[in-house]
Amino acid sequence: MILPIVAYGSPVLRAVAQEIGPDYSDLPKLIEDMWETMYASNGVGLAAPQINRSIRLFVIDSSQIFANQDEDEKGMYPDEPGMKGVFINPQVVGLNGEKWSYNEGCLSIPKIREDIYRNAEVRLKYQDETFTEHEHSFIGITARIILHEYDHLEGKLFIDHISLLKKKLIKKKLDDISKGKVKVDYKMAFQK
Known part of the structure; x- marks a missing residue:
């Protein structure tokens, strides 16, 4: 069943x-x-808080990014062809590598994208859907998606990583989203 994304x-x-x-x-x-x-929302990651469940669970599929690459983009990222996974009760064990910029968006904040700097590698302790324990390092786009979704579990959003000036510049758009004044091609739930 397709669930509404919380705005x-x-x-x-x-x-x-x-x-x-x-x-x-x-x-x-x-x-x-x-x-x-x-x-259904054309996302590459989704955290449980985005569907109104305040639990430590997210899913990612970074292989979608690589599937939609142009020929000249192939081989640009070290984690190609990506991966699909379920992450339950994740804990960041370590962050490594230089921070690098990538233009991020979020299903809960539609029509806003910003360049965000994140570490190139994340080491994560987590459980899969069978509650089997794992500890693994992720790199590249996959690490970025994991860090983005992990932020959701911590009550953070990608816009928390931008400057105050940029936040002021997008304030009206954010206010409009919170009031339901945004059109998207997927189901959303707005605060009343």
Whole structure:
């Protein structure tokens, strides 16, 4: 089932999400719905707070970025061809590599994109959908998507990484989004 994406301005996007256990109600269905919602929204990652669930869960599929590359872009990123995964109760263990800029957007903040600097590598401890423990390093675009989605679990948004001047320049657009004055081709839920 395709779920509505929570829009900027909703308190759930600013809350620190709670850990879950294997007994979390109907988790396989929720993960399936998150995949369906992410793909229907043309996203490459989706965190549970974006569907109004304040739990430590996100899904990513960085292979979509590589599938849509132009021929001259192939081989530009070290993590090509990307990966697809479910991350439950993740913890950042370490950040490595130089910070690099990439133009990011967010399904909860449609029609706004900004250049964001993030580390080239992230080491993450997490559980998969069967609650099997993993500790793994991710690089490139995959690391960036993971860090973006991880921020959602910490109550942070990509716009928190931009300068005060840039925030002032996009304030009207952000206000419009929080009031539901934005048109997108996917389901959204707006704060009342």
